[in-house]
Amino acid sequence: MSTALPLLDLPNKALELVIQCMEYTETVGFSLTSNKTKESVRSLKLNMEKIDLRVNNIITIRLDSEEGSPSAMVWRFYPEEEDSPGPIPVYMPARVTGEITQRSVVEYQNPGLQIQEWVEHLQYIFSIEDIQNLSFAEENCKFDWNSLKDAFGKFKIITLFFHDVCSLECAQTALRHFPSARNVTPFNSSFNDPSHYRNILIQNWDLLVLGDEQFMSLKIGLDDILLMNSRDITIQSPTLTDKMVNRFFKHWIRGSNPRMELARFAFGNQVVRKEIVLKGLEYQEVTMDPMEGEGEEEVQGYEIRRNDGTVGTISIEPTDQGCDVYFQIFELF
Amino acid sequence: MSVEPEVPIVQVEEVRENPVLYKIISSDNHVFTISEHAVKLSKTLWDLITNLGLTAENALDNPIPVENVNGKNMETIVQFCERHKYDEEEPEYTNYIREFVLPEWDRQLLSIDNEELFQLILATNYLDIQKLMDYCCRVIGDMAKDKTPEELRIIYGIPTDAEDDALERSASDSPGPSG
Structure with missing residues (x-):
């Protein structure tokens, strides 16, 4: 068997080039191996600007750039038992997959990080301060709300996004648990009748987007x-x-x-x-x-x-x- | 001053179209000839040639000693530079480095064990040959394909944080220079 290639002993210029030759999912894996590799990746200032969290039957992290990156990634975190009935606490992932759309997928045992630690790690290596979207994509949230709040409540969440199947009750609960969000975007037929959520209309959001041709x-x-x-509203009706x-x-x-x-x-x-x-x-x-x-x-x-x-x-x-x-x-x- | 080679000259490639040739002596006294177009791929060597004032007339009489690169690496480097001497300039980085595919000839050339590859990169870095550096790094970057963090740790010999801490402690505990 060939000996290891001592990557961290290479000149900085070479180390940077090697990392730049990796797919972003591989770069993330590399950054997880030690504090030194984490710092090496961060120092490259790689082009990734947005982190979105999505809550459905599992928790997913999506990373992208503002203009849409060819290296946009989706990281999925799977529990030990996938069929647990809700509400469940935010779990320690057993298995993770990292996918660059239509190009590559990596899958491995979770290297001991809680999901919020994954978020922090990704924020750190890509120097991203905020969570752009926290989105809900199930009729009723499978996760225990207090546990979700403990996991993600400390992050600065810009937008709460409610996908089509998310119930209004679920959305209202999410709004109560993540009061620091500044924007609300429901693409969701539960929001067809504004008389059911006037409490949301009167809040002083930075951005409120209501209506979607496809879903509403x-x-x-x-x-x-x-x-x-709200400061900024978009209405399509x-x-x-x-x-x-x-x-x-x-x-x-x-x-x-x-x-x-x-x-x-x-x-x-x-x-x-x-x-x-x-x-x-x-x-x-x-x-x-x-x-x-x-x-x-x-x-x-x-x-x-x-x-x-x-x-x-x-x-x-x-x-x-x-x-x-x-x-x-x-x-x- | 001209250095007399102690081992036979390694003629890597005959260069008919360009009569200007230079001689390079590796750290272990192997002598290589290299064409002007090829040697220009090495910024270090070309700066040296320019500074020494070597010309078509006196180049072969004045071999250039390169003490940081052994004969094995120099042979690979000369082969590479001769192969790529007429290549067009590569585009600037950004996504280029991530997306370019290593040509088969170069993949074969760089199919060497990790220790050799490591030494070749150090030599390439010293001689400042950007294209070879890109290609070597592509080979090393490709080792990460489909690997878990633990596998990457092994492939790239990455110490754990505990090992790094222990190393740092032992370095700070060791007595400094007396004086």
Whole structure:
């Protein structure tokens, strides 16, 4: 048998190149072998920027870059017994798999790390501070909530994400146990009727995304929109109308939704008439840059002014599906 | 000053299209000839040649001693440089290093045991041959395929944290230089 190749005795330049030749899943495995290898990997500043945690029948960690990395990884953590009835505590994984989509999979016995220690390790080697998404993908959470909170409550979680099958009750419980989350995104038919979760609408989120063409048929009304206390909202709903948006703007002028900085009203097949959106509003026409991802040509904007002097700009931008009405609040006079 | 070789010259490849040849003497006194295009792949050697003012006229009379590289590694290095002397420049890193596939000829050349590979990398690093360094590191990186952390520890001879700590303690306990 060949002797070991003493990798850590190589010149730094060579060590770095060797690590860069590995798949990211192999790099993670290498980083787990000692503190020195952990530091070596961290020092490379590898391009991985987002960590998502997903809770379904097992717990999964997904890593990706902002623009989508060819080395995006999914790490899955399996318990000793996979068929345990819930609620169960967050387990010490018996087996882990690391997958780079459609390219490679590694699988091995867990090297003695709790799942939260895995999260910490991945955060450390890729220098990622926050958990971008904590998502729930079962109708009822299989895990004991206090145990989940103990495991993940100390992390700074940006967004709580509720997949299609997650029940509203499960989502409400998650919101109670992870109150530090700043954003809420349900792509989930349990959220079709906002009258069932007005307590969520009135919270001061940084971002609230409601409605999805594929998974939801959101029944939004003007009263629901006026309850929203988020900085940034996105609403996609078949009940959304140009008239409703126009009425919303009139309420905003009189002082509603004071925290709002950006609203996106996404219309699918519904007809959006500019004259209805702007009806009865005193506005000033301006040209402005399009919203990110909405092309490059300048768009027409319509500035409206609230009673306290705050200016908001309305723009109507065509999309592949129909059109979006944006409302941006730029400054306070 | 010219150094007289103690062993026969190893003629790795006859270079007809480029008459400028240089002589290199390894640490164990093996002598190699290498063409100008090939030797340029080594930044260290080419800097040396430039600084010494070697020219087509006097190059063969002035062998270059390389004390950090033995004959075995130098032979591999000269073969590699002759093989790749007309290659186009590689793209900058980022994903290139991760994704490039080692050509079969090079894989054969680098099918050597780990100790030899380790020494070859040290020699390559000293001679500053980027392409050979990339290729050697590709071979070593490929050893990680489908391996568990424990297997990686064995393959790469990685000490455990306890072993590292013990080593550090014994280093700090040992008496310093007297004086």
